[in-house]
Amino acid sequence: MNTADGLRYGALGLPLAFLALPMTIALPQHYAQHHGVSLATLGAVLLIARLLDTVMDPWIGQRVDQGLAGPRRRLLIVALVAAIAIGGGFGALFFAPFGNFGPQTLAASPVPSDTSTAATSATAATAALAATSSSAVVPVIASASATGTPLALWLWLGLNLVLVYIGYSTLSVLHQAWGTRLGGDESQRTRVAAWREGFGLGGLLLAGVLPALLGFGVATTVLAVSLALGLALLWRVPFPAASGTEAHGSDGSAAAQAGSWRTPWRHGRFRALLAVYMFNGIGNAVAATLLAFFVQDRLQAVDGMPLFLGGYCLAAVVSLPLWMRVIQRVGLVRAWAGGMLASVAAFGAALALGTGDRTGFLLICLATGAALGADLAAPTALLTGLLQREGRTSQAATYAGWWTAATKLNLGLAAGLALPLLAAAGYAPGRRDDDALQALSLAYVLVPCLLKLLAVAALATWRSELVKEAS
Numbered sequence: 001m002n003t004a005d006g007l008r009y010g011a012l013g014l015p016l017a018f019l020a021l022p023m024t025i026a027l028p029q030h031y032a033q034h035h036g037v038s039l040a041t042l043g044a045v046l047l048i049a050r051l052l053d054t055v056m057d058p059w060i061g062q063r064v065d066q067g068l069a070g071p072r073r074r075l076l077i078v079a080l081v082a083a084i085a086i087g088g089g090f091g092a093l094f095f096a097p098f099g100n101f102g103p104q105t106l107a108a109s110p111v112p113s114d115t116s117t118a119a120t121s122a123t124a125a126t127a128a129l130a131a132t133s134s135s136a137v138v139p140v141i142a143s144a145s146a147t148g149t150p151l152a153l154w155l156w157l158g159l160n161l162v163l164v165y166i167g168y169s170t171l172s173v174l175h176q177a178w179g180t181r182l183g184g185d186e187s188q189r190t191r192v193a194a195w196r197e198g199f200g201l202g203g204l205l206l207a208g209v210l211p212a213l214l215g216f217g218v219a220t221t222v223l224a225v226s227l228a229l230g231l232a233l234l235w236r237v238p239f240p241a242a243s244g245t246e247a248h249g250s251d252g253s254a255a256a257q258a259g260s261w262r263t264p265w266r267h268g269r270f271r272a273l274l275a276v277y278m279f280n281g282i283g284n285a286v287a288a289t290l291l292a293f294f295v296q297d298r299l300q301a302v303d304g305m306p307l308f309l310g311g312y313c314l315a316a317v318v319s320l321p322l323w324m325r326v327i328q329r330v331g332l333v334r335a336w337a338g339g340m341l342a343s344v345a346a347f348g349a350a351l352a353l354g355t356g357d358r359t360g361f362l363l364i365c366l367a368t369g370a371a372l373g374a375d376l377a378a379p380t381a382l383l384t385g386l387l388q389r390e391g392r393t394s395q396a397a398t399y400a401g402w403w404t405a406a407t408k409l410n411l412g413l414a415a416g417l418a419l420p421l422l423a424a425a426g427y428a429p430g431r432r433d434d435d436a437l438q439a440l441s442l443a444y445v446l447v448p449c450l451l452k453l454l455a456v457a458a459l460a461t462w463r464s465e466l467v468k469e470a471s
Contacts, residue, residue, distance in 0.1 A: 061401020
């Protein structure tokens with residue numbers, strides 16, 4: 001893949017990553033402050049929409065495979081509809097035609113300034129998830145009547161969430177499957193992943209500052225324009241047909257080539273790679289879930305959050321070319337294991353941090369961000385190698401559907417496991433006594449490190465299989 005094709009292919013990663021941050025962090029705060037809705041109720045609605053989205057990912061993957069096997073014009077129509085659903089749904093979510101129907105739940109936030117929006121809203125989002133996990137979903141939704149929030153607002157929120165989530169899943173699966181079908185040797189597969197993830201990190205950086213500086217009107221416009229541009233550029237990338245003789249039926253139809261959405265689970269090496277990916281991914285997600293609490297209560301440096309997040313993402317972007325060279329020398333499996341071990345070594349130092357240790361935490365963010373480059377480049381390149389070696393590239397989107405579902409499940413498991421355990425250990429947001437802060441530090445640092453070490457052990461166990469497939 002040359003530089004021009006890399007730019008064309010990777011560009012769609014920017015709007016897809018840009019979308020994720022406002023949807024997971026800013027949306028709960030927006031509806032609490034501007035519409036006065038209950039965080040517990042909002043958490044329930046978000047959870048239901050996300051569960052529906054996750055369950056549909058494998059089915060979406062199968063349908064995308066069928067589209068990839070058919071006329072490209074038809075696939076382009078599907079992609080355009082998905083992009084319109086994302087852009088229209090995103091704008092509708094942040095510009096709902098409803099007023100405030102209850103108390104401004106977050107008005108009492110100890111850090112209401114604009115510079116602390118990301119940390120405050122992240123705390124709100126995780127608190128909503130914690131409230132949801134501790135009670136039944138249906139009673140929580142039923143309690144919405146107590147806030148006076150009209151049913152129309154909930155229908156508006158739910159419908160547009162589903163539109164955005166399904167559109168996002170469709171384009172994400174298509175984007176990854178397109179890269180998988182590009183194939184190539186280890187170096188080529190790594191470059192494909194690096195272009196996609198590098199643009200994704202750029203999208204995260206942009207999403208972290210643009211809404212706060214210029215508002216969601218500008219953010220919606222940027223999202224729509226970047227989606228259109230990303231799709232236009234993607235359609236100019238060479239798109240080779242699936243390799244191998246993997247048709248699953250004698251008729252050679254698109255449906256036959258796509259196979260069943262359950263097929264990936266019959267592939268033992270895919271299950272092994274997915275297990276490693278999830279151990280590592282849950283570790284990353286636990287750290288992300290508890291980040292706002294750690295910065296707010298352990299470091300007491302909420303106003304430094306933009307610097308911490310920006311440094312982390314920037315270090316990851318800068319490290320990608322370096323990791324590509326490492327992969328060329330030692331291979332995908334060893335490079336990924338080395339990146340995870342480097343992350344554990346750097347992140348473990350956070351146990352020694354205390355109030356006001358901004359510089360120390362920034363250095364840890366830079367080091368772990370640099371280590372993240374291996375996480376971004378290696379796993380999907382290994383997946384491409386597995387499919388290419390076994391002649392399964394005609395099912396690339398079906399595999400990508402399960403991969404995307406696993407990514408979302410990582411976030412759900414992180415919140416569902418870390419938050420209740422942290423509460424049981426005696427921590428609550430705002431508590432700063434020694435016991436509570438020690439529990440927070442142990443959960444924030446040790447749990448992710450142990451999960452990453454488990455991922456390294458699993459990777460070492462299945463190394464021979466994965467190296468054989470990725471060669």
